[in-house]
């Protein structure tokens with residue numbers, strides 16, 4: 529109780545300060561969807577970004593010095609996911625680790641009854657009750673080429689949302705039996721379709737890495753939902769509707785609304 533009171537006081541103080549102008553430039557440069565948000569949504573995203581930056585422990589790996597741009601870019605992506613969600617889905621996350629680029633970790637595999645030690649290449653990881661690990665090169669690449677449906681930060685943070693019910697199974701906590709039934713029905717059908725497409729070598733909007741498991745499927749569909757929402761709604765309308773219902777936001781409609789509105793010409 530006392531901790532949450534102290535935290536609230538700290539947050540109020542933080543949010544009473546003006547938003548740093550250079551941070552705004554990071555948002556505009558690295559989060560393509562920022563410009564489509566309403567003024568109210570932008571203000572909420574800025575507040576959540578500041579709280580996230582201030583309250584997480586940031587750690588650079590392999591000699592990386594963590595900059596404000598890295599923190600703001602990652603925090604803003606995470607904040608966009610939570611705009612419509614209740615509570616604080618990333619409240620339990622303590623640390624974000626950042627590598628300069630893809631990294632290698634030792635890995636033990638079993639083959640024909642023998643244990644083989646090797647190395648596995650990673651771009652990111654998400655641990656239950658542990659950190660989110662990301663590589664900055666990949667984040668920058670996603671930020672500079674939005675609209676392709678892939679985004680490392682949304683991928684790893686979707687895993688964190690999935691883990692909120694203590695199981696990494698591609699189903700986040702859902703409120704009602706009806707919501708769980710609907711989730712199961714739509715996600716299973718779409719997951720099976722992606723597996724068939726991947727097997728047949730067909731071109732897909734969704735990254736076929738999502739065919740690995742239900743957990744990866746949820747992470748991959750979340751990436752696409754925020755990064756290529758118009759295309760996702762066009763090609764996978766039921767999946768889009770399900771995710772829009774879950775995240776309680778409609779990014780495709782935001783983009784369309786923005787292109788309908790007249791703009792100032794200078």
Ligand SMILES: [Zn+2]
Nearest residue numbers: 683687744747
């Ligand atoms: Zn994953």
